[in-house]
Amino acid sequence: MSENKNSNPATGPDIIADEELRRKISEHPCYDKRAQHKYGRIHLAVAPKCNIQCNFCVREFDCVNESRPGVTSKVLTPQEALEKTEQVLQEYPFIKVVAIAGPGDPLANDETFETFELIRKKFPEITLCMSTNGLRLPEKLPEMLKVGVSTLTVTVNAIDPEIQAQIVDHIVYHGKVYKGVEAAKIQIRNQLEGIKAAAEAGIVIKINTVLIPGINDKHLLEIAKKINELGVYIMNIMPLITQGAFANRRAPTAEERKAAQAACEPYVMQMRHCRQCRSDAYGLLSQDLSQMSEKRRKLIKLQTKKQMEESLKEKAEKEKVE
Ligand code: CLF
Ligand code: SF4
Secondary structure, three states: OOOOOOOOOOOHHHHOOOHHHHHHHHOOOOOOHHHOOOOEEEEOOOEOOOOEEEOOOOOOOOOOOOOOOOOOOOOOOHHHHHHHHHHHHHHOOOEEEEEEOOEOOHHHOOHHHHHHHHHHHHOOOOEEEEEEOOOOHHHHHHHHHHHOEEEEEEEOOOOOHHHHOOOEEEEEEOOEEEEHHHHHHHHHHHHHHHHHHHHHOOOEEEEEEEEOOOOOOOOHHHHHHHHHHHOOOEEEEEEOOOOHHHOOOOOOOHHHHHHHHHHHOOOOEEOOOOOOOOOOOEEEOOEEHHHOOHHHHHHHHHHHHHHHHHHHHHHHHHHHHO
């Protein structure tokens, strides 16, 4: 068995050399399981278009590579997204990550970059996070670095084109439609090249892999080994949601998913607390404020205010003693 050279499940963010990045990861609810009950994220639904067709995707809904399926998010303009972020961060300061995860593919929408640019200018300290199918990753990486994306999720469901061709029906790449193995080869090449370059540029990478029994279930270990070589930080094995062209397939059992995570863990740290959130979710992972009543949100706002006042008081008292 080869060494897990890039991730250490025992230490998490501590293995990241850059201090600022280490802080960001330790406050990222998806990247560090210890952060999930303390820090939150806001998803900005500014990216409606997608450039591929996954067989498990029904396009009226959010991208299921990073979202709970069967829900639709209202698309925002970049300016509306900034205004929403200003309001939400003021009310819920425990939110430390601003992310774009759909409803389509963020790299297929220029609004992704316009939005990140606006957010970065207003909140230079905040962590910018993104998820993508990776088709345009190599060509878009310079723009991502320019706006300051520091955590990135790429969905990799196969690194073997024969397997990938069973998962993605077609891709649209530079204005041309490709199908089958030809499409799969282009997407896998761009994903792997893009992941390697992004990791080398200092972006902390998570891979989402949808576990599809009978298609890629025997292939996950190969993916884990490959992404370990590329410098990936963490892997999130998600269960197939049976819909679209895969409506008649079988979802993996909890045991099958656990076994896949255990097999891949020696090669890459495993995320086990994913909530498959909406592309407009905000709050803690376990507490999506976008789906709560105004009354419940007000209560959380008051609790947050109280907690902040208490921690400021504690800090002031500590400083007095010192
Ligand atoms: Fe969002 Fe994804 Fe960033 Fe997290 S979600 S873009 S890495 S800030 Fe997190 Fe939600 Fe699971 Fe995604 S729980 S669906 S893994
Ligand atoms: Fe659907 Fe996401 Fe696949 Fe695009 S990348 S087809 S939005 S699941």
